[in-house]
Amino acid sequence: MRKDAEAMNDTRWPEITFWRLVFLVLAATGTVVAILRYSRGLGATTNLSDQFPWGLWIGFDVLTGVGLAAGGFTITAVVHLFNLKRFTPIVRPTVLTAFLGYVFVILALLFDLGQPHRIWHAIVMWNPRSVMFEVAWCVMLYTTVLALEFSPIVFERLNLERPRRIVRAISVPLVIVGVILSTLHQSSLGSLYLIVPMKLHPLWYSPLLPVFFFVSAMAAGLAMVIVESSLCQRAFNHHLEMDLLEPLGRAMVVVLSVYGILRVQDLARRGALLGLRRPGYEGSMFLLEMGLGVLLPIILLAIPRVRARQPGLVTGAFLAILGFVMHRLNVSVTGMERAAGVAYFPSWMEIALSLALVAAGFAVFGLAVRYLPIFPEAPHRASGVEAPAWLLARSASMVAGGSPEPLSPPSAPAGVK
Amino acid sequence: MKGAILFDSTKCIGCEACVAACKEKHDLPAAIDPKLTAYTWTVVEQRNKAFVRRLCMHCESPTCVSVCPVEAFRKEPSGPVVYDASRCIGCRYCIMACPFDVPKYQWDRTTPIVQKCNMCADRIAVGKEPACAAVCPTGATIFGDRDQLIGEARVRLKAAPTTYVPHIYGLEEVGGTSVLMLSSVPFPSLGIRPDLPVTPLPTLTWKALSKVPDVVVVGGALLYGIWWITNRRIRVQEALAQEAAKKG
Amino acid sequence: MRQGWRTGAAWLAGAILALGGQAAAQQLRLPPDLAYAKAEGSPGNVIFSHQFHVPVSEKCTACHVTLFRMLTPTRTVTHVEMEAGRSCGACHNDRMAFGPTDAAGCGRCHVGEGRSSREPGTGANARVAASHETPAPH
Numbered sequence: 046m047r048k049d050a051e052a053m054n055d056t057r058w059p060e061i062t063f064w065r066l067v068f069l070v071l072a073a074t075g076t077v078v079a080i081l082r083y084s085r086g087l088g089a090t091t092n093l094s095d096q097f098p099w100g101l102w103i104g105f106d107v108l109t110g111v112g113l114a115a116g117g118f119t120i121t122a123v124v125h126l127f128n129l130k131r132f133t134p135i136v137r138p139t140v141l142t143a144f145l146g147y148v149f150v151i152l153a154l155l156f157d158l159g160q161p162h163r164i165w166h167a168i169v170m171w172n173p174r175s176v177m178f179e180v181a182w183c184v185m186l187y188t189t190v191l192a193l194e195f196s197p198i199v200f201e202r203l204n205l206e207r208p209r210r211i212v213r214a215i216s217v218p219l220v221i222v223g224v225i226l227s228t229l230h231q232s233s234l235g236s237l238y239l240i241v242p243m244k245l246h247p248l249w250y251s252p253l254l255p256v257f258f259f260v261s262a263m264a265a266g267l268a269m270v271i272v273e274s275s276l277c278q279r280a281f282n283h284h285l286e287m288d289l290l291e292p293l294g295r296a297m298v299v300v301l302s303v304y305g306i307l308r309v310q311d312l313a314r315r316g317a318l319l320g321l322r323r324p325g326y327e328g329s330m331f332l333l334e335m336g337l338g339v340l341l342p343i344i345l346l347a348i349p350r351v352r353a354r355q356p357g358l359v360t361g362a363f364l365a366i367l368g369f370v371m372h373r374l375n376v377s378v379t380g381m382e383r384a385a386g387v388a389y390f391p392s393w394m395e396i397a398l399s400l401a402l403v404a405a406g407f408a409v410f411g412l413a414v415r416y417l418p419i420f421p422e423a424p425h426r427a428s429g430v431e432a433p434a435w436l437l438a439r440s441a442s443m444v445a446g447g448s449p450e451p452l453s454p455p456s457a458p459a460g461v462k
Numbered sequence: 463m464k465g466a467i468l469f470d471s472t473k474c475i476g477c478e479a480c481v482a483a484c485k486e487k488h489d490l491p492a493a494i495d496p497k498l499t500a501y502t503w504t505v506v507e508q509r510n511k512a513f514v515r516r517l518c519m520h521c522e523s524p525t526c527v528s529v530c531p532v533e534a535f536r537k538e539p540s541g542p543v544v545y546d547a548s549r550c551i552g553c554r555y556c557i558m559a560c561p562f563d564v565p566k567y568q569w570d571r572t573t574p575i576v577q578k579c580n581m582c583a584d585r586i587a588v589g590k591e592p593a594c595a596a597v598c599p600t601g602a603t604i605f606g607d608r609d610q611l612i613g614e615a616r617v618r619l620k621a622a623p624t625t626y627v628p629h630i631y632g633l634e635e636v637g638g639t640s641v642l643m644l645s646s647v648p649f650p651s652l653g654i655r656p657d658l659p660v661t662p663l664p665t666l667t668w669k670a671l672s673k674v675p676d677v678v679v680v681g682g683a684l685l686y687g688i689w690w691i692t693n694r695r696i697r698v699q700e701a702l703a704q705e706a707a708k709k710g
Numbered sequence: 711m712r713q714g715w716r717t718g719a720a721w722l723a724g725a726i727l728a729l730g731g732q733a734a735a736q737q738l739r740l741p742p743d744l745a746y747a748k749a750e751g752s753p754g755n756v757i758f759s760h761q762f763h764v765p766v767s768e769k770c771t772a773c774h775v776t777l778f779r780m781l782t783p784t785r786t787v788t789h790v791e792m793e794a795g796r797s798c799g800a801c802h803n804d805r806m807a808f809g810p811t812d813a814a815g816c817g818r819c820h821v822g823e824g825r826s827s828r829e830p831g832t833g834a835n836a837r838v839a840a841s842h843e844t845p846a847p848h
Binding site for chain 2 (some may be wrong): 083084085086087088089093094095096098099122126127128157158159160161162163164166167170171172173174175176177178179180181209217220221224225228229232233236237240241243252255378418
């Protein structure tokens with residue numbers, strides 16, 4: 046009885062922990078920036094200009110966000126098409142990550158577009174010769190596919206047997222469509238830059254940009270699964286399936302090697318490697334990207350002893366993600382600066398909004414894990430009556446991994462199952 | 463007739479009549495920005511003792527037309543590349559992609575649109591020449607049929623080979639433009655890009671985009687095939703296991 | 711302020727080299743002299759000459775398009791406007807150039823035909839469009 050009362054108190058006034066505070070600060074700043082962005086325009090809130098029309102919100106929120114969500118199509122393909130059913134336990138969190146990733150990419154776009162209320166124009170006003178048009182359609186369709194792939198989890202929670210069976214019946218075609226759509230738009234994000242051969246630095250411009258974007262997204266998607274599982278382990282005391290993640294690490298070695306070899310070979314063929322003998326600004330960024338984000342993770346993950354243990358595996362995966370983020374930012378920012386004639390560094394508001402979106406992604410993930418059967422083997426505990434603010438702060442802290450206390454759900458009030 | 467503008471830098475005295483006329487024609491704020499902006503669609507720059515105009519080049523195969531996801535840009539048969547603000551979603555791909563850095567954004571507004579020279583398409587439609595060409599007191603900017611202007615440019619180059627650098631800028635750059643330029647100093651020294659390919663830039667993205675149907679069809683068949691094989695293998699194994707169980 | 715000084719200096723130079731300046735301006739394709747519409751009681755049409763005024767500034771933007779439009783016919787100009795520093799009064803203000811109350815009299819500007827504005831039709835006929843527009847070549 047006294048415990049119940051304590052829990053109720055806890056519901057009203059959650060304990061302020063470090064990560065909850067971080068989340069609340071990020072969410073509050075993000076909200077302020079969002080208001081400023083819509084009331085005063087892009088010029089007042091961003092460091093974008095006619096010389097530099099695409100900045101952090103495209104380079105990070107969109108290009109990186111979509112890429113990091115690539116785990117969704119690789120893992121579903123592995124499980125449902127290649128029938129490697131032992132990976133089934135990681136399908137749900139991966140699909141959830143992917144779905145949230147795409148939803149937040151679309152949200153970010155709503156901040157970046159100058160006319161966000163016209164985002165639907167791409168549905169009715171077609172220009173099939175535009176890469177952007179293709180990306181728009183693929184993202185739209187693939188987000189729908191991900192929503193459908195995720196829906197059985199919701200139906201399961203709500204005990205809706207019929208819709209669940211319907212979605213299950215079309216699951217294989219859904220996965221096939223998802224893989225195709227992903228292949229198309231992951232590569233097309235690279236194709237966006239094919240049109241600027243004289244603006245993008247030769248270290249990054251290549252006719253193979255779409256291939257690079259696709260292959261690097263596959264590696265990043267796998268790396269995300271590993272890092273995310275590790276975060277979940279810390280936040281939810283969810284046990285780490287090393288027997289599943291270790292093979293992903295091995296797959297990453299293959300994919301990253303293919304990617305690295307393609308990149309270097311392409312640079313050599315175009316004679317762009319010569320510029321690295323005395324690396325300037327771009328050269329240093331390139332070496333950092335390839336050394337820290339491609340070569341080092343390959344080496345780490347290729348060593349069985351390192352790969353088999355959690356710290357090594359997670360470090361390798363984390364470095365690969367870092368390299369991936371650097372590649373996208375190098376393409377969209379570093380490589381474009383020289384031609385633009387101006388240096389671009391995002392404004393604090395651009396950074397704050399991006400961080401807020403990431404934080405919101407973590408928070409929603411945490412909420413979903415708490416209330417939906419994301420990790421099916423561990424029975425979820427749910428009660429639907431907590432105050433929303435508590436939920437947000439709580440789940441954010443959980444996902445961010447800073448919550449020291451083990452997951453102990455507040456006991457459900459009488460009458461609620 | 464395919465309308466075009468011929469700008470002869472050797473005749474330009476930098477009087478900016480074209481700038482003023484453009485401002486009047488398009489009801490733009492009178493203040494003249496030193497570079498192209500959403501509110502100044504053409505400028506006259508002085509470089510190396512020569513004057514050069516900046517304006518939309520009105521490409522024959524325009525990059526902006528190809529990159530815009532909602533087809534806000536259109537190449538008119540009469541020459542101009544025009545922009546329909548009511549379609550624009552504000553993705554700014556046109557600004558990022560234009561090889562001449564022409565489209566500009568209204569950064570000071572909350573719901574900005576892209577702005578650029580439209581070669582006074584409405585004037586051309588009623589048989590007038592663009593405002594800049596109409597007011598140019600020296601004939602540095604003239605308007606006419608593209609083929610005829612190319613002929614005129616060739617005549618000028620031939621008549622005064624020592625005056626001009628032997629190049630008609632815009633004849634072939636990115637597949638040709640509807641603004642042609644002549645100069646007495648090398649074009650790079652006028653701040654004009656010398657490194658543009660002869661092939662239109664949209665062919666670069668089209669190479670990738672045209673593979674979309676292949677990816678869909680081949681990819682779909684391949685993935686279905688993989689599923690079919692792996693799934694069947696599992697079914698067969700299951701059936702064998704069942705049979706073995708029955709017998710056993 | 712800086713602009714005003716520059717324009718003033720340019721005008722001085724222009725005035726001294728008026729003849730030479732006019733010779734240079736003659737090579738330019740300028741609109742013909744234009745007669746402003748004559749208001750009631752006006753001593754005569756004001757005739758504006760680009761030939762004379764172009765040497766004042768290297769830039770057409772000294773007057774266009776802030777003071778005068780180029781493509782659409784210019785309207786009438788009133789002394790009220792001039793005294794407010796607009797239109798011709800932006801320069802013809804007794805400081806940069808002689809002003810509306812110049813000692814040399816109204817005739818410095820009002821040089822046009824039909825000094826009597828009572829003559830029927832004159833006012834309307836004098837409304838010559840002052841436009842840079844030239845007929846399109848095609």
